[in-house]
Amino acid sequence: MPTTDHATILVVDDNPTILTAARFCLENTFARILTLQRPDEILTLMQQEAVDLILLDMNFSLGVNTGREGLMWLQAIRKRHPDIPVVLLTAYADVELAVKGLKQGAADFVTKPWDNDELRHKLKDALERNAEVERLDEMEAAHIRRAIDRCHGNMSEAAKLLGVSRQTLYNKMKR
């Protein structure tokens, strides 16, 4: 629950110049900036430090620019820390890659060279977007609405899918 100003961000890129540039860009926005050149150290670092947000480059092997590596690390991070927002970073404005990344749960996608204001904005936004915890009943109500919508209004089917009795569904909807 860090409120943007006292949050820790982790920047991962194999190029030290990029890490330095990121530090300069972000040093007045986040309380703490951690950097890594090797993505295979991300999970280890996260066990030791309370990381709130990650900016992750997508290409680490020289000569390979498919972004596949970045997607792999994205998945690894999200598997272990599903709520920590990950913003992807790439030098290639590749639509297919951006789409894949976001579909796999990235919070946003930034291309190099970045615009400092835009980068800061996207990172802050990603952090704030998952800051507030929804009340249990509100989350339940939203899920129920979605389920009913998916069943095109068929309450019996919705109840079955949700794993509750039809009457319970009626009850919950009255509130």
Add this chain to the structure above:
Amino acid sequence: MPTTDHATILVVDDNPTILTAARFCLENTFARILTLQRPDEILTLMQQEAVDLILLDMNFSLGVNTGREGLMWLQAIRKRHPDIPVVLLTAYADVELAVKGLKQGAADFVTKPWDNDELRHKLKDALERNAEVERLDEMEAAHIRRAIDRCHGNMSEAAKLLGVSRQTLYNKMKR
């Protein structure tokens, strides 16, 4: 819960040629194909027909290719039907636009001219991805885990945020 084969898809594009092409591409994949040239008729149509999936073009005003219109309609659709997958369609492979679209909840992003196999695959995938409705208790459990994680394990705080009593939190966690 239409299982891909008996699903209804709605294709929206101002160009009738595109609509015809889409029909030919999709006629053996979906049970019913609805088409619209005017996006402002989408919500009305959805009240009358059980639409399971939407393929939405992003540019409707001639000479305007920002995709802003498409994003607007995407939001309008998602506000009313947050759960119906919307796949975006555009002639311009614009990363920024794709990212905006996905962040606003689009299921996928396809560029014209499309590859028929890819289009079919993405549409089927979008449909299947939200085919399974999570059981209410599973969704609740996942949300609780996230909340506790965010409170760094402080159960009292988590309970307060979730809007339930501490004991209830214990109960729910035992299951």
Add this chain to the structure above:
DNA sequence: AGCAGAATGCCTAATATTTATACACTCCAT
């Protein structure tokens, strides 16, 4: 080290919700 406040684990009794089951009614397609 020691203290105060917070968090935990567990208890009770009063409320409330959920479940299984049932019944009459409406739609809809055969």
Add this chain to the structure above:
DNA sequence: ATGGAGTGTATAAATATTAGGCATTCTGCT
């Protein structure tokens, strides 16, 4: 028109939730 599916409503029994309380254990702070 008939059967199947969905709706709206009702009941009692089983469960869950709540507020409140009470020792005990952490924690942070001085």
